[in-house]
Amino acid sequence: MEQHRTEINTLGEFGLIEHLTKDFGLRQPSSLRGIGDDAAVIDNGDHLTVVSTDLLVEGIHFDLMYFPLKHLGYKAIVVNLSDIYAMNAHPKQVTVSIAISSRFSVEALEELYDGIKLACDQYGVDLVGGDTTSSLKGLIISVTAIGQGEKGKLAYRSGAKPGDLLCVTGDLGGAYLGLQILEREKQVYLSTPGIQPDLEEQKYLVERILKPEARKDMIELFEKNRLVPTAMIDVSDGVSSDLMHICKASGVGAIIEEAGVPIHEEAKMMALKFQMDPLTAALNGGEDYELLFTIDPKDIEKVRLLPDLYIMGEITEASEGVKMHSTGGKIHDLVAQGWKHF
C-alpha cells in the first residue's frame, strides 16, 4: 500500500508544531504551561521555573561567511534569554549543545565559546550543561535557557484584553536591514574576492543582526515601576507575526498606528536605499528581539515616562481583526509575513 506523503511546508513552522503535539496533554501538576508561549512554565513551590529552547542550524539560521563565530555564540544565548524576559522572568542558567563537522578546529570552537561566555557574563547567567558531538554537515547549536519568575507576575501571550495598550521597546526593522547589508556584501565579495567591506557606516544596523541584545533592562524597569504587562512576546519573527500570536492566544484583535511604529533613522535611510518601504521592514523584519507587550490602560502612567518604550496601538475585539491605521488615514489588514525557515 502506497503511503500518503504530506510535505512539511504545507503546514509551516507553527502549524507543524501544533499538528505534531496536539495529542500531548499535561499530566504533571507542576507543568503549568507547555508548548505555545515563549517558554514553558513549571511550578516549583516557592516560585516558577521558566524554560525556553532553540535550535540554530548553519545555512538556515546563520551564514558563517559573514557571521563571526564569537557573535554567533553571543547571539545564540541572547535569543534564548529574550524568550525568558518575554515571560517577565529572569534567566538564571543555560545549557548549550553543539554538533560540528570536522571542518571546525578547536580554535574556531574557542571563538564560539568566547561569545557564549561574553553573553553569560553580560546577562549574569550560568552555563550548567550541554553536549558536544559530530555532525555530518555544518554547525548546529541547541540552547536551553532556564529562568525564574514570580507567581502572578508572568506575562503570557494569552492575557491581552480589548482596550489594552499595545507597546513596543526600542526600534524595529534594524536587524532585517542589517542582514540585507551583509547579504549584499557577501555577493560583492563572491564576485570580487579580496575586497574587504567597510561596514563602519552601517554599524548600528549590522550590530542589530550580528549582536542583538535582550531587553533585560526593560524587565528590570517593569519591576521597579510595579508594572506587569497583560501579555508579552519578543520580536523574533517580525512584529506583525508576533502580534498575531498574542491576538490568537488572547482571542483579541488589534490596531497599530503607523505613526507609532518606532523605526531608527539609519533603518529608514537604508530601507529607501534598498527601495523598500521602511514600514514593511519594521513590521515584517524580525530578529529585533525587542519586547512587544500589552498593558492595562490604568497603567499608562507607569510607562509614559519610560525611555525607549513606545505605545504603538491598542487591543480590540477579535471580530475587528488585526489592522493598521496608516498615517494617510486608511485602515487595512495587517498580514503576518515573518521569516520562514521551511
Added chain:
Amino acid sequence: MEQHRTEINTLGEFGLIEHLTKDFGLRQPSSLRGIGDDAAVIDNGDHLTVVSTDLLVEGIHFDLMYFPLKHLGYKAIVVNLSDIYAMNAHPKQVTVSIAISSRFSVEALEELYDGIKLACDQYGVDLVGGDTTSSLKGLIISVTAIGQGEKGKLAYRSGAKPGDLLCVTGDLGGAYLGLQILEREKQVYLSTPGIQPDLEEQKYLVERILKPEARKDMIELFEKNRLVPTAMIDVSDGVSSDLMHICKASGVGAIIEEAGVPIHEEAKMMALKFQMDPLTAALNGGEDYELLFTIDPKDIEKVRLLPDLYIMGEITEASEGVKMHSTGGKIHDLVAQGWKHF
C-alpha cells in the same frame, strides 16, 4: 599571520567540553552543579531541579536504515530520562527540538512524535516545549529533560568512597550486540536488496538498542528501601568508561570482579557468534542505560534482595587505579574504550 589549527579529535568528546567550558564559573546562588555530571542541579527552595540535555544527529547517533522513527522518538526521550534517574531524581518535563531536511514528510514526523508520546506516557513526563526547523542534511533531535530531586538525596558522580560497593542493574553489552546484528543485516540488505531480515530470534538484543528503557523502577525501589547511592551514573558510554567518570569525579579507584559482571545468555551467545569476548562487549559496549552506582557497605542489606541488581566490585583508593579481577585470578587494568563520536 597563520592561525594555529588544533583538530577536534585530539581532545575527544569529554576533553573538548572540559576545554571549552573551563573558564565558565557558576555565579547564580541557585546553580548547585554545572557541567560534569549526568545533569545540572538548580536549587529551587523547596526542592532541586535537575536538567539534562542531549543532541542526536542522523548518521552519527542513529541510522534510519534500521532505526524506525517511532523507536527513535522513544529512545531520544528515554536516554534523557535515564540521565535524570542517574541523579536519583524524577523526570517531570521534556522539551524536544528537531531540525529536518525536506526529505521528511509530515507522516514520518508523526511516527517520530508517536514514539515521543509513547515514552512520555510510559514515564509520566510532559512535553512542554521545543522548536522545529529545517536542516541542510538529515534529522537532528535535541532533547532536554527536567526533573525534580530531594535535597540530600541526589546521587552525584563524585560521592564514591573507598570501601563502597560497586553495583549495576540489569545486564550489560546487549545494546552493543543488538547494534552489531542490525549492522550485519544492513550489509546483507545492501548487497541483496529485497531480503527482509528475520530478527525475531534476536529480539532481546535488538530491543536493547532500538527500544531501551530507563531504570525508573530502580529509583522507585531505592526510595522504597530508603537507599541513597553514594555515587551514580547511567551506562551510556560503556561500564568501563562510565566507571572512570565516577572514579575521576570521586577521586577513587575501583576493582571489578569479572564473575560479577551481568551478561544476558543471548548476549553471550551472540558475542561468541561474532567471535568477540562477551566480557569486552559488556564492559565497553555502551547504550545499555542501566544504572552503575556505589553504596555504603552498611546499606548492603537494602540491596541484597533487590531484583535485577548485581554487586560487581568495590571502590578502592585512587592510588590502586581501576582494575579487573578476572575469573582466572589475574588482576589487570581496566581500559575505557567507550563509544566515540569524534
